[in-house]
Every structure is written in structure tokens, then in C-alpha cells.
Amino acid sequence: MRDTDANADSRQVDLDDEGVHWDQAMSYGQYLNLETLLDCQRPLSHEHDEMLFIVIHQTSELWIRLCLHEAHGAAERIRHGDLRPAFKMLTRVARIQEQLIKAWEVLVTLTPADYLSFRDELGQSSGFQSYQYRELEFLLGNKNARMVEAHRAHPHHHERLLAVLHAPSLYDITLQLLGRRGFDIPDDRLERDWSEPYSASSLVEDAWREIYRDTETHWDLYELAEKLVDLEYNFQKWRFSHMKTVERIIGYRRGTGGTGGVSYLVKALDLQFFPELWSVRTTI
Numbered sequence: 001m002r003d004t005d006a007n008a009d010s011r012q013v014d015l016d017d018e019g020v021h022w023d024q025a026m027s028y029g030q031y032l033n034l035e036t037l038l039d040c041q042r043p044l045s046h047e048h049d050e051m052l053f054i055v056i057h058q059t060s061e062l063w064i065r066l067c068l069h070e071a072h073g074a075a076e077r078i079r080h081g082d083l084r085p086a087f088k089m090l091t092r093v094a095r096i097q098e099q100l101i102k103a104w105e106v107l108v109t110l111t112p113a114d115y116l117s118f119r120d121e122l123g124q125s126s127g128f129q130s131y132q133y134r135e136l137e138f139l140l141g142n143k144n145a146r147m148v149e150a151h152r153a154h155p156h157h158h159e160r161l162l163a164v165l166h167a168p169s170l171y172d173i174t175l176q177l178l179g180r181r182g183f184d185i186p187d188d189r190l191e192r193d194w195s196e197p198y199s200a201s202s203l204v205e206d207a208w209r210e211i212y213r214d215t216e217t218h219w220d221l222y223e224l225a226e227k228l229v230d231l232e233y234n235f236q237k238w239r240f241s242h243m244k245t246v247e248r249i250i251g252y253r254r255g256t257g258g259t260g261g262v263s264y265l266v267k268a269l270d271l272q273f274f275p276e277l278w279s280v281r282t283t284i
């Protein structure tokens with residue numbers, strides 16, 4: 001049976017009725033700088049799957065860019081005790097992290113042989129050199145001055161990483177807020193060499209215990225604690241998925257960045273951002 005004219009019409013939007021602006025001063029592509037963006041995918045090999053590898057990394061870097069924007073914004077609000085906008089930003093970070101975690105499902109469609117077909121092209125480059133990832137780790141509180149060395153050749157990235165290394169992390173800022181709210185936070189957690197890794201304190205755990213036990217009184221601090229736990233929980237999920245994906249794709253080969261590969265990624269799973277927010281769960 002042939003389609004009637006009416007049926008055929010219903011399969012197309014009538015653009016004349018819509019009032020579409022055909023000639024725009026500012027176009028979609030201009031606003032989003034699409035020509036530049038879509039000119040950034042330059043595979044080095046002729047292997048079909050290298051495009052996937054590039055796009056996964058580039059989209060991840062874009063999401064991390066937004067995570068940094070939101071997490072810096074949240075830190076600034078927490079510094080001023082303005083928690084509601086901080087919650088909104090931290091919730092957004094958690095949603096972005098879900099996207100980053102989901103992306104592994106696309107990447108695992110790459111078989112070991114697919115990846116090995118262009119791996120040599122990568123030389124000694126590695127995710128280890130992701131300056132945005134390192135900034136996010138520093139901002140959340142995983143401080144390690146040696147990680148900055150990998151960025152010596154790029155003064156701009158090097159300087160920025162040093163600045164974030166030497167600034168209080170999201171957790172340091174949170175503990176300062178707890179101090180201002182009357183909790184007994186040790187002086188050496190309120191002011192210290194911020195470039196040093198944070199070490200857990202039983203007084204800080206006591207403070208979180210009080211907040212978790214009496215949520216009615218400390219509702220906003222309890223909510224802040226849970227937002228931070230969401231963030232760390234998602235971060236660990238990302239690290240774990242990365243480690244398992246790497247194991248699935250390159251097995252126990254060494255990494256292009258010079259580490260042991262999977263063994264290095266397993267060690268990174270032990271690094272905690274907000275230690276007392278986890279330990280308090282045993283003592284509450």
C-alpha cells in the first residue's frame with residue numbers, strides 16, 4: 001500500500017511554520033568553536049580504533065575541565081560558609097563523574113590487539129601527564145609534590161599545579177569551616193604546609209561523628225560530608241574501572257609513562273581524600 005500524502009507530510013517537521021532563523025549573526029558552530037574542536041582529532045596511525053582512543057581522552061579531559069570549574073567554585077563557597085551553592089556544584093561534579101565512569105564501557109570495546117595496533121605511536125605519553133587530572137587530585141586533597149615534576153617542560157601547567165599544590169584542598173577548607181563552627185579541630189590541620197599530604201586526626205573524626213550522630217543540629221555539615229563522600233566514592237569507582245580496563249587491554253605490561261602499569265594503578269586505589277569521613281563509619 002502506498003503512503004498517503006498526509007502520512008508522508010507527518011514524517012517531516014514543517015520548517016516554514018517553525019520560524020527557523022536561517023541567517024544568524026552568531027551560529028551554533030561559531031559559539032561552540034566547533035571547527036577548532038573537531039579539528040583536534042588527529043590519529044597518528046591509519047588504525048580504525050585510534051579515533052575512539054582519542055575521543056575518549058578528549059571528552060574525559062573536557063569533563064575534567066568542568067569538574068575543576070565546579071570544584072574550585074564549591075571550595076570558594078565553602079570558604080565563605082555559603083553551603084547551598086556549594087552543594088549544587090558538588091552534586092554536578094558527582095554527575096559528571098558518572099559520565100566519566102560510564103565512558104569506560106565505550107573504551108572496553110577496544111580489544112588488546114586493536115590497542116596494540118597503534119600503541120607504539122603513543123611513545124612515552126601517558127595519562128600520568130594529564131595536568132588537569134593532577135590538579136583535580138590536588139584540589140581534592142591527594143597532594144604529592146613529585147607529581148608536579150612531570151610538567152616541568154610546560155611552565156604554564158607547572159605553575160598552576162604548584163599553585164594548587166600549595167593551596168588548601170577542598171577538605172582543608174571544609175575542616176577550617178568546622179573549626180569556625182566551633183568543632184575542636186587541631187591547629188596543625190587549620191594552618192599547615194598545604195603541599196604536604198593530609199594525615200588523619202582523631203579529633204577530626206570526633207567532629208564528624210558528632211555531626212553524623214546529630215544531623216538535626218548540624219544538617220548542612222552532614223549534607224556537606226555526604227557530598228564529599230559521594231565525590232570520593234565516584235573517584236574510586238573511576239580509578240577502579242581504569243585499572244580493570246587497563247588490565248583487560250594491556251594485561252601486566254608496563255605503562256608508557258614508565259610505571260609498572262596495573263600494579264601502579266592498584267596502589268593509587270589506596271589514596272584517600274577524606275580519611276575521617278570513611279573511618280568515622282566504623283566508630284559511629
Ligand code: HEM
Pocket residue numbers: 056057060061107115125126127128129130133242246249250254255256257258259260261262264265268
Ligand atoms: C587503553 C586505554 C588505557 C590504558 C591502556 C591506560 C593505561 C594507563 C597506565 C598503564 C597508567 C600508569 C602510568 C603509565 O605508566 O603509563 C595510566 C595512568 C593514567 N591514565 Fe590511563 N590508560 C588508558 C585510558 C585512560 C583514559 C581514557 C583516561 C582518561 C583521561 C586515562 C587517564 C589516566 C590518568 C589520569 C592516569 C594517571 C593516574 C594516576 O597517576 O593516579 N587513561 N593509564
Ligand SMILES: N[C@@H](CC(=O)c1ccccc1NC=O)C(=O)O
Pocket residue numbers: 057119122125126127128250254255256257
Ligand atoms: N599508559 C598507556 C598509554 C595511554 O593510555 C595513554 C597514552 C597517551 C595519552 C593518553 C593515554 N591514556 C591513559 O593513560 C599505556 O601504557 O598503554
